[in-house]
Amino acid sequence: MSSFIEVKESAKRIYSKYDAYINPILKFLLAVIVLSVINAKMGYMTKLDNIVIVLVLALVCSFMPMQIMAVITGLFMLLHMYALTVECAIVGGILFFLMFLLYVRFAPKETIVVLLTPILFLLKIPYVMPIAMGLIGGPASIISVTFGVVISYLVEFVSSNASTLDHVEDGNMISRLRMIVDGLLANKSMFIMIVAFAVTLLLVNVIRRRSINFAWTIAIVSGVICNIVMLLIGDLVFEVNYSVGGLLIGNVIGGLLCSILQFFNFHLDYQKVENLQFEDDEYYYYVKAVPKVAVGVPNKKVKKINPNRPPQPQSHNGTARTVRTANGTTRTIRK
Amino acid sequence: MVNKEKVILMTKLAAYEQGEGRKVIPIANYFRSDYIGLQLLRSFVAGTIAFFAIVAILIFYNFEKIMQDVYNTDMLAFAKKIGIIYGICMVIYLVISYILAVYRYGKAKSSIKTYYANLKKLNKFYE
Numbered sequence: 001m002s003s004f005i006e007v008k009e010s011a012k013r014i015y016s017k018y019d020a021y022i023n024p025i026l027k028f029l030l031a032v033i034v035l036s037v038i039n040a041k042m043g044y045m046t047k048l049d050n051i052v053i054v055l056v057l058a059l060v061c062s063f064m065p066m067q068i069m070a071v072i073t074g075l076f077m078l079l080h081m082y083a084l085t086v087e088c089a090i091v092g093g094i095l096f097f098l099m100f101l102l103y104v105r106f107a108p109k110e111t112i113v114v115l116l117t118p119i120l121f122l123l124k125i126p127y128v129m130p131i132a133m134g135l136i137g138g139p140a141s142i143i144s145v146t147f148g149v150v151i152s153y154l155v156e157f158v159s160s161n162a163s164t165l166d167h168v169e170d171g172n173m174i175s176r177l178r179m180i181v182d183g184l185l186a187n188k189s190m191f192i193m194i195v196a197f198a199v200t201l202l203l204v205n206v207i208r209r210r211s212i213n214f215a216w217t218i219a220i221v222s223g224v225i226c227n228i229v230m231l232l233i234g235d236l237v238f239e240v241n242y243s244v245g246g247l248l249i250g251n252v253i254g255g256l257l258c259s260i261l262q263f264f265n266f267h268l269d270y271q272k273v274e275n276l277q278f279e280d281d282e283y284y285y286y287v288k289a290v291p292k293v294a295v296g297v298p299n300k301k302v303k304k305i306n307p308n309r310p311p312q313p314q315s316h317n318g319t320a321r322t323v324r325t326a327n328g329t330t331r332t333i334r335k
Numbered sequence: 336m337v338n339k340e341k342v343i344l345m346t347k348l349a350a351y352e353q354g355e356g357r358k359v360i361p362i363a364n365y366f367r368s369d370y371i372g373l374q375l376l377r378s379f380v381a382g383t384i385a386f387f388a389i390v391a392i393l394i395f396y397n398f399e400k401i402m403q404d405v406y407n408t409d410m411l412a413f414a415k416k417i418g419i420i421y422g423i424c425m426v427i428y429l430v431i432s433y434i435l436a437v438y439r440y441g442k443a444k445s446s447i448k449t450y451y452a453n454l455k456k457l458n459k460f461y462e
Contacts, residue, residue: 101381106435174398181396276349287346
């Protein structure tokens, strides 16, 4: 266990020291993964389905705040939907628009949750989201997770009905729009997911805030169990036929991913190295402020003393001497 | 001569301004009533746009039905109904916005206390 803590501490140290470089790299990787998954699953606009475009956009994302990445990902999805049918793009666009107008104003940091949820759906592990947001977010995160689930089901509906949507005659925009909205609203599985995720998120959040030992671990485990139970009940009552195996495995993987999150939880307000510039009447100052915790902890070397080691003869320093006893054996006498 | 204490103080101030303070200072610069009023106004505009966007979609969605019944519907009652729903939605949204704005303002004010104290200390170097 102590080696785990050492790994965590050194990771924390490295991160707080080099976060100016690590953050852009992580953002770049995240953007590449997100955009590639979108391209793979809904690459209707062939012009966008190009690794060069993905890399360029990811590079832009790496230097911008997370909100810009969310906007770029959202536009990317909308363009693919547009290439399929205009109506998909309208429905998706209105969803995004309402979300930005009503909710993102209050919690701009949660935008990324909305866009990561469809990606996790495509990777078959959406169950991470409610537990993770219960751990690091608050009850209000239910809204962003819900939006995320709705958008995921829109993406799924579009990709599974792509050929049907393509064949509805061109002039009839309203019927296509109705088809998409009906398809979305008639999807019981989506509503079960939303309710299950909301309950799980709330439960995880409530347990995580308790001042009990292992609150995080208990929260994760109960979150996984709650999620499975809720989804199975929904499955039984509304007969939506979730794959039970996928649900169980997905949830367990989700729980494991959240324990990694728990392990590397840096408490988000960690102290980092600050590079600051300011001036007064006389000088310009370029200050690098290094927090005391981030300064390398001295490597302590602990010398092990083995108490069971047989005593060594020490004849040369005069503290012990070997004598012959009366019965012919030798003995060491210590002074 | 560089004054060590002054540099430490200025570093703390700059770190706050470029970090947490970037969001907090603009909020704390308002009077409480001004900040809350502005937030409510923004919520009102955003909520109104969102509501009518939803109404537009619903009309578009039920376009054929509405066109069939257009001569049989009591337009005044219909508008009244929409007006009532709009009022209820806006009240809920504005109450939520109000609570959030009050909470944010209080948090900003308590976060900025140390910053103001340090500013005062810095000011003493110039007296």
